[in-house]
Amino acid sequence: MPRLSRLGLAGFVALVVLTGVGVTAGLSKVLVIAWVAFAAMAAGAVLGGRSNDSMHAKKLVWAFGLASGAMITSAAVFLVPSAISHHPEYGGFGIAAGILVGFSAHTIGHRATHLETALDHTSVELTAHSFAAGAIIGLVYGNMPELGLLLGLAIVSHKGPAGYVAAHRLREGGSTPSVLLLPAAGIGITAIISALLQLPSSAAVNGLVFGFAAGVFLHVAMDFLPRCELGGEVYEVAQLSDNAHHLLDELRTHAVASTALGGLVVFALWAVISRPM
Secondary structure, eight states: OHHHHHHHHHHHHHHHHHHHHHHHHTOHHHHHHHHHHHHHHHHHHHHHHHOOTTOOHHHHHHHHHHHHHHHHHHIIIIIHHHHHHHOHHHHHHHHHHHHHHHHHHHHHGGGGGGSOOSSOHHHHHHHHHHHHHHHHHHHHHHHOTTSOHHHHHHHGGGHHHHHHHHHHHHHHTTOOGGGGHHHHHHHHHHHHHHHTOOOOSOHHHHHHHHHHHHHHHHHHHHHTSOOOSTTSHHHHHHTTSTTHHHHHHHHHHHHHHHHHHHHHHHHHHHHHHTSOO
């Protein structure tokens, strides 16, 4: 699939070029987040491309659980208070809009996977998601540079397990996982561009933007919760086992433990970072 490989390479080259722009503009935090997201998805894709049909369900649960727990906690702690402090009502409306728009885009956007494109369905969804998430991250950090790296790194923590699962699907479908370089670079591409945009100095606008960001990331995080139910991502892996039903029951405990630990890790890091010197 040489064309798919060229698309992945084009995404990587675009990220490298825009990194130069980001360095010139002093967008150090955005660049760190962009490259961590790229490395996480690329590493996950390498592992997923090499995995076989017996890839362990517990590993998948812990990967998704840790990422979603960290994302939910980070969005609730770092974005929700910021949105409300800018403007309580507009911040709240922004949060609601972010969750609802995230759900709507995820649901209706599935129709785009039926279009004939150079990308496969999995890559189309991941690329669209990465571009949208990157644009929001760039706006948030570009207009509130005092935000710490912890928020951004927690937000993109799901890129690793997402790349792992996507690469496994691509390999099973006979496609090359190298196309995932495009969605891997997607967050950085749009984040660097949107970080250059300055929002109007309006409390209502800032409340809406930060609330919307919080709502979108809360939706994404909840979408990544490791649900051990029939037909889900975890079930597809668990059913490969001879004792699938018993394994699903066991995995539910791991799902709760992993999401809780993901949230606790963010709390612990915040406690250490915010401690007075």
